[in-house]
Amino acid sequence: MTHYTDQQWKAYIQGDELDRASMDTHLLECDACMDIYLIVVEDLHELLPEITNITAFSEGVLQHIKSLPTYSTKHSQPMTHRRWYTNMFFHYTIAASLTILLVGSGIFDQIFDRVSEISENTEQAQRATVSDQLTNKAGQWLDSIPAKQVKKEGKP
Numbered sequence: 263m264t265h266y267t268d269q270q271w272k273a274y275i276q277g278d279e280l281d282r283a284s285m286d287t288h289l290l291e292c293d294a295c296m297d298i299y300l301i302v303v304e305d306l307h308e309l310l311p312e313i314t315n316i317t318a319f320s321e322g323v324l325q326h327i328k329s330l331p332t333y334s335t336k337h338s339q340p341m342t343h344r345r346w347y348t349n350m351f352f353h354y355t356i357a358a359s360l361t362i363l364l365v366g367s368g369i370f371d372q373i374f375d376r377v378s379e380i381s382e383n384t385e386q387a388q389r390a391t392v393s394d395q396l397t398n399k400a401g402q403w404l405d406s407i408p409a410k411q412v413k414k415e416g417k418p
């Protein structure tokens with residue numbers, strides 16, 4: 263099996279490679295080249311074009327997912343190496359697309375703000391609950407004191 267270089271994968275990602283069909287197939291079958299490909303994707307991440315129209319991008323991804331072939335679950339076949347990698351590649355693509363989408367739309371910033379807000383509120387709620395419990399315990403203890411003393415004093 264002839265492998266491709268990282269320069270060829272770089273060209274493939276940037277759309278400059280002419281031998282795309284063979285590389286598509288090779289990527290699904292070769293672990294070594296998949297590793298190189300993922301590293302090059304990471305390196306090129308910041309150079310990839312920015313998404314200007316997020317709605318159109320989301321629609322495009324959804325259309326692409328809808329057009330993928332569906333596998334019948336009735337005739338379940340053992341998962342071959344190739345299908346496993348196809349799935350992994352598919353999931354990586356979706357995850358990468360969603361990450362770009364979320365980072366581009368600033369949703370991560372909103373999520374982090376919301377998470378810190380929630381954790382602050384939770385801490386306050388827990389503190390309130392603990393102090394309520396302590397107050398109740400103290401109240402019960404204080405209530406029990408006169409009753410015991412009355413019992414003692416009331417004994418003949």
Ligand SMILES: [Zn+2]
Pocket residue numbers: 263264265266288292293294295296
């Ligand atoms: Zn290879």
